[in-house]
Amino acid sequence: xxxxxxxxxxDEWIKTVGIRYFSELTNMACLTxxxxxxxxxxxxxxxxxxxxxxxxxxxxxxxxxVLWVLICLANQTGVNLTEAFRKSIEKKTDRDKERHxxxxxxx
Numbered sequence: 374x375x376x377x378x379x380x381x382x383x384d385e386w387i388k389t390v391g392i393r394y395f396s397e398l399t400n401m402a403c404l405t406x407x408x409x410x411x412x413x414x415x416x417x418x419x420x421x422x423x424x425x426x427x428x429x430x431x432x433x434x435x436x437x438x439v440l441w442v443l444i445c446l447a448n449q450t451g452v453n454l455t456e457a458f459r460k461s462i463e464k465k466t467d468r469d470k471e472r473h474x475x476x477x478x479x480x
Contacts, residue, residue: 376455383444394449404442411435 374382387394395403414435416422424430447454473479 376458377453379440380444380448380454383441384448387445387448394445397446397449400442400446400449404439404446407435407438407442411439 394400411432414430414432417424417428418430418432444454446452447457
């Protein structure tokens with residue numbers, strides 16, 4: 374699935390199953406919540422914390438939830454994520470083409 378296809382699929386789901394998009398502000402709050410849930414799983418799986426009894430450890434699900442809400446925000450604000458991501462890669466490449474290779478901390 375391409376990013377464009379994901380944006381189209383989310384839009385179709387929202388318009389048929391979800392009825393309508395939540396407001397941008399509500400979706401931003403939802404995105405923050407989902408990132409927090411992802412952070413909790415990562416902190417417990419890779420950090421110093423341990424899982425509580427019965428706590429969900431589904432990293433894939435939490436990442437997908439973050440992506441879902443981000444796609445919702447992109448759709449409702451008119452952002453083409455494919456184009457935005459392409460530009461982001463170009464920006465990072467131009468900015469960091471010497472930076473990381475010359476960083477002794479990375480070697």
